[in-house]
Amino acid sequence: MSTIVQLIVSGILIGSIYALMSIGLTLIFGVLRIVNFAHGEFLMIAMYGAWAFSRLLGLNPYFAIVAIVPAMFLFGALVYRLIVSSALGKPHLVVVFATMALSIFLQNVALMLMTADLRDVPPIIARSLTVGPIFVRGELLIGFAVTLLCTIGLRWLIKRTFLGKAIRATVQDGEAAMLMGIAVPRIFLITFAAGSALVGLAACIMVPLFSVFPTVGLNFVLIAFVIVVLGGMGSIEGALLGGVCVGVVQSVSAYYVAPAYGQLFFFLLFLLVMIFRPNGLLGQKGAAMLGMNE
């Protein structure tokens, strides 16, 4: 009995961290209506950054947040300026291919600079915490806490600030927003950069838990896609819910079936959702119908 509880708890915690890395993706989709196929590589370079920061300064990677988050914000802005903004006016295919090509580009730059060696950060919290019969790694709990804080913070930002209102207006009707004086291209830029910054935050949380190597992004981006679609494109709360689902499914199936098949199950979960609830569990109605024909 306690095994299944342990698995579920671990699943929820790791799932929340998966959710943290997916929030940026869902935000970008919600506002710009594009999927950034290089999302995993953004995570990868941020993880390298966090690792390097931690190694160079001898501090634990949580401190790296101060440097990595702004750096990723700037990086996101740069990618937006150079690639995404010119791709927006063109057929959707262009953005898909351009971001996929970017993903290959970043993977191989990382390979050239850092080689394929795994990079790790020494454990930060020496002992696991125990709650009753359940073991919980401290880093996981911190990740969970950060994710919650982040979600609450974003909700506040979106609902209470002017920027948030501008973003919501842009999502609802870009043309009307422009007529109202909202600089929609700037909103796009800020959203893309912010999404990237969120990935940077996630990276700092994940570096103590996962090794870094050039193709690490591939593992996580597919997880992120599944989470974002499960939770509904554009829904931040949905990403949290989706993350928890994925975490639990992976945790339970890896234990009871086989580790290799762990991935299989959440792809199947994804496909099932696509058949029965294409808008995701919490998503905006019609999100699945966002087509390429318009």
Added chain:
Amino acid sequence: MTALLEVQGIGRTFGATRAVDNVSVAVQPGEVLGLIGPNGAGKSTLFNLIAGVMPPTSGKIILDGVGVTGWKPHVMAKAGVARTFQIPKPYRQLSVIENVMINAFLRDGSIAGAREIANRTLIDLELAPYRDKPAGELTVGLLKRLEVARALAMQPKLVLFDEIMAGLTPTEVGEMTSIVAGLPARGVTVIWVEHVLYAIMKTATRMIVINRGKLIAEGAPAAVAADSAVIKAYLGEEMQLA
């Protein structure tokens, strides 16, 4: 005379909103039935229900004696119901004649035959000069005419026109009106949603008025125009007709 289309107690709810509420109407063959109402009244929803875009949450639809409730758009099309789209939906990368051929295939599966039908339809609607132009290059007025051409190329029993006059010049309105008026003689029954009232008033043989999802008036155009409930629904004051 059995009705061509019967809509019985049809309703459609979105969450808490009743977009269409218990509407019943029978359309006789050869009619030009006008469907008017203020913005947001539920006309488009009613239209989409008949066309099969979404199933009604209550009520029945009967076409030529056959129950067609919940039939999908392509099945309705094969059953002889054509429709135009309020915002034109052309196949942008295909030429004008190819756009029409797609609909013509319903009547003649061969490429040559469909091209024949499409050609004739284009001539009828004075679109022949644009025959080989990519549809994506047409102006809005021409695209609306293309919508009508596509619907007619299907040689339907019943055609649903959705605001085909919006955005047209007065001359174009006149031309389109004569085309619509000529349809019953060709065996096509028309249900027509329209905002350009003077056009529909002249051509419709019968009118129904929808407000807030409910049917509030039905009858000859002149009678409906004078109906106080209708006037109130639109403006709350005297309604002037061109």
Added chain:
Amino acid sequence: MTTTAAKAGGLPDIPIIPRRGCISWFEIALLAGCVVWVGFGLAPALQDVVVLAFLFAGLALAWNIAGGCAGLISFGHAAFFGIGAYTSTILLINYNVTPWLGIFVGAAGAAIAGAVLSLICARLKGPFFILSTLAFAEVVRIVALNWSAVTGGAEGLSIAPVPNFANMVLSSKVNYEALMLAYLGLAYATMRWIEASRFGFYLFAIRDNEDAAAAAGINPLLVRSAAMALSAALTGVGGTLFAQYFLYLDPTYVISPELSFQLALLPAVGGLGTVVGPILGSFLITPLSELLRASLGNSAAGLHLVIYSAALIVVMLYFPAGIAGALDRLKSRRRQP
């Protein structure tokens, strides 16, 4: 309106530059050139590249049926490639069925998978559709990787490199060039047939405006499934041919996201929905990527891909209609007085 080759009497009105619906001198020259190349066994040093270029041209045309003509952008086509390859290979190795027959079984299997994928994605468009194709391919890959009893798992499957025409193991590279060229020919003929048929019209209608197509009496699900099944079957055929050429199958390449990306990239660079585009895309990119890999792959791991992907981004941003689109623009400029 078309730039025709004006010759004394009797020559049919064939345009020089490719356009939809009829053959052009460009294509005739291209295909004739390929036949000559193979027939004379030109450039023996480049035979590997040529084999792959022909194969990928056929695969690109296959992808194009779903992606370019019907608008079903799939990043999971490697699954169909793998199903074709593995089916015929398993039949050969375990049951001694000649690949000349196995190729049909593989194609049928791939077609069924294509129809299934289409059903799964019945209500999806845009990025959701693409992601579902990705997920689907990953499911197939993971199964292939782990079902070792049947697929050989991570170790893969090998075919004995003993030349034997009855088992589709050919004796020379030139023969493989011919085989792949035949495949390209088949794919080309299929595309031409599609363009000339009502089915092709339905595909374009679904691509350009599915709502309007439904209102015209076209069953979207049926057409999508047919397009995907046909595309998958043709891709599966390519898979079998690949297996018979490479003589080794392993899921990490054969059913990989990288391969799926390649299969989508070639038609996109060449020109979606056109007949010539995918061929040009493959003829341009396949040799280029092999060349990059050969010259730079050793010097710094990953450098060739850095250059490749950077070039891709540039091409995507500045030539979104692909090579065929650029040719088209050329044609319209020539048309102006």
